[in-house]
Amino acid sequence: MTHAQAGRDVPLAQEVFPIAYQRGPSGMGPRNARRPRGAAAPMRPVAWLIGVMGELLVTAGLVLGLFVVWQLWWTDVEGARAQNEIIAEMDWAPQGAETATEHREAPPVMAEPPEAGTLFAQMFIPRFGDDYVKPVAEGTDKATVLDTIGIGHYVDTAMPGDLGNFAVAAHRTTYGKPFNQIAELVPGDPVVVRTEDTWYVYRVTESEIVFPQNVEVIAPVPGVTSDQPMPELTQRFITLTSCHPMFSATERFIVHGELDYWAPVGEGEPKELVS
Numbered sequence: 001m002t003h004a005q006a007g008r009d010v011p012l013a014q015e016v017f018p019i020a021y022q023r024g025p026s027g028m029g030p031r032n033a034r035r036p037r038g039a040a041a042p043m044r045p046v047a048w049l050i051g052v053m054g055e056l057l058v059t060a061g062l063v064l065g066l067f068v069v070w071q072l073w074w075t076d077v078e079g080a081r082a083q084n085e086i087i088a089e090m091d092w093a094p095q096g097a098e099t100a101t102e103h104r105e106a107p108p109v110m111a112e113p114p115e116a117g118t119l120f121a122q123m124f125i126p127r128f129g130d131d132y133v134k135p136v137a138e139g140t141d142k143a144t145v146l147d148t149i150g151i152g153h154y155v156d157t158a159m160p161g162d163l164g165n166f167a168v169a170a171h172r173t174t175y176g177k178p179f180n181q182i183a184e185l186v187p188g189d190p191v192v193v194r195t196e197d198t199w200y201v202y203r204v205t206e207s208e209i210v211f212p213q214n215v216e217v218i219a220p221v222p223g224v225t226s227d228q229p230m231p232e233l234t235q236r237f238i239t240l241t242s243c244h245p246m247f248s249a250t251e252r253f254i255v256h257g258e259l260d261y262w263a264p265v266g267e268g269e270p271k272e273l274v275s
Helices: 045-090 142-146
Strands: 119-124 134-138 151-153 164-169 190-194 198-210 236-244 251-264
Touching (some): 045 119, 045 134, 119 151, 142 151
Antiparallel strands (some): 119 134, 119 190, 151 164, 190 198
16 A cells, blocks of 8 residues: 555655565565675674684794794804804914824824813814814704804714714704715715814715614714624724704714824824815
């Protein structure tokens, strides 16, 4: 019934706009009713949650990316700088003639430092470059030695030139990565260790990959396990250890060597370091 039928002259809205007021499928409202132009649709809870999670994942990705840059690049820059400064502060300039005489009798051996972190040697590895030289300190603690100084000496293993096994560790990546090229060493390569008074020239004999629990690689005679009798010490070994594979610590890359000769620092440099 219209308003006219009710005695009024104003028509009903349904009569003026019949299409707009057609019932929708549910019969509960206008089929073509719309939100005001420019009004935002209400966000459903699931869509809101997905949006928040997406933003969190993007943020986490950025943080992780910055951490990777810091870990793989910046710590390497800072570590190399610190190691170079340590070498400069040691101020162990070559002495004597250009090339030192090779000695093969029993060498002089210094006492093991009583405190971790004590600097006592430098290591030269020509295979790693003519300018390669890294400091060596007592102990293998990551925070106080490997991350800050470079090469660490396993406590209670032999000192340079002594009977037994002079065993050391260093990073293969990050923090100056002293042993980054350890896998490139081949039998016959020289590894030169210098204390304040003596040069020790070792020769690489072999390399191997082991698990971290295979600590026999740094035994006085490499390979002799704790349940085996230790033979009489007659050889002077060196063992370099580092993580393997690159960017992982699941295994260890090991390089063994034996002392070739030694020389007093006052006689000059070993021929392996003379250009």
